[in-house]
């Protein structure tokens with residue numbers, strides 16, 4: 010184990026464990042995202058994890074600049090993911106792949122998602138339908154302590170199913186319940202940091218590799234069925250359905266880079282990246298609204314005032330709900346659901362500032378630190394949506410808050426996620442008052458680490474709004 014030449018400053022290293030013994034914090038996650046490391050070594054930190062060079066960027070401007078170029082947009086070849094998702098050592102789809110093929114698949118996915126995901130009413134209708142159904146579900150559990158845990162999972166995954174395959178499931182359908190459970194297992198049980206220790210793949214039970222493999226196989230079954238249904242539809246009608254799978258199959262007829270294997274991997278990635286993230290953000294939102302009833306009341310008043318003026322909750326009207334959107338931003342900031350981008354990889358020898366970054370180095374950012382830094386956010390410990398509203402009552406962007414990442418790999422689902430979170434929340438806040446539970450401790454936005462920082466289950470007490 011050796012540090013590369015002119016590598017960014019960082020703690021000393023020892024064989025096998027690299028920098029780990031010199032990083033403070035009880036768990037690996039806390040060590041890596043710690044303020045202590047940034048205080049000691051500055052905006053770009055060079056670490057060795059296992060035997061791999063790894064760079065943590067803690068300055069948001071440096072991160073933005075580094076990630077907007079082409080050199081640092083690869084994905085690490087995670088030895089565990091290679092066992093589960095690769096074929097002949099190659100990744101397909103969006104999340105794990107890089108190179109020309111990834112670019113091509115990503116461009117097509119963004120185009121179709123813009124068309125059907127947010128541009129057309131298909132997804133908006135789905136969001137509104139699911140939000141209304143959710144209100145009906147919550148209505149059954151008012152005036153009692155309610156455990157908030159999985160309530161958003163199926164509504165959120167249904168919006169994805171509509172976009173991808175024009176199907177939706179009832180909330181008690183055993184198949185969707187099983188599907189959602191698999192997604193949760195992958196997301197909650199996952200984490201980037203295991204990949205530093207490739208040796209884990211030789212202990213498939215201990216490392217969870219066997220479970221991941223089985224989960225991955227099961228997840229593909231309903232997706233494959235929908236792909237087959239779409240192919241059968243095309244056989245009989247000679248036309249393609251107007252959803253993601255339909256559009257992709259149509260593209261396959263003329264574009265040799267598109268194939269069914271990529272399609273399957275993209276669908277897996279969209280479900281994997283677009284379900285637990287959105288449902289967890291909604292859970293965090295409910296917990297913050299319960300902890301800060303004044304903020305909740307101000308959201309409610311805004312929704313009510315706009316409703317009285319004839320403005321309904323819709324994607325088209327989303328920007329008019331300034332306070333609700335500011336509240337969602339504040340939830341992103343305070344929860345730091347995404348503490349970092351997903352790990353990137355240097356595709357060639359390159360530089361960050363004046364430091365040398367060798368080919369294959371893994372890159373992470375520290376968005377969680379930036380979210381809580383008084384340089385970028387006044388009184389960061391406060392939950393204060395007004396920080397995102399200017400004197401003319403317009404929503405202001407703070408460039409440091411980047412829950413969806415920045416640069417060439419920025420999350421392709423941002424608009425969809427923001428739209429969905431807005432519609433679900435606005436409808437729920439209009440219908441219910443979320444109060445502290447009577448017989449349980451109040452929510453406190455506690456987290457558990459998986460692929461992201463996820464909310465622990467908590468209790469609330471719902472009252473009906475007139």
Ligand code: HEM
Pocket residue numbers: 103104105115169278279280282283284286287290346347349350351352353412413414415418419420421422423425426
């Ligand atoms: C609150 C919701 C969400 C948050 C906070 C979030 C955040 C992120 C972040 C930080 C990244 C990594 C960016 C990078 O590596 O530089 C990412 C990637 C990704 N997200 Fe999201 N996301 C959310 C929802 C969604 C949704 C709804 C979808 C799709 C339906 C989605 C699909 C993806 C995909 C496919 C990638 C990988 C893109 C690539 O590597 O090219 N995400 N997301």
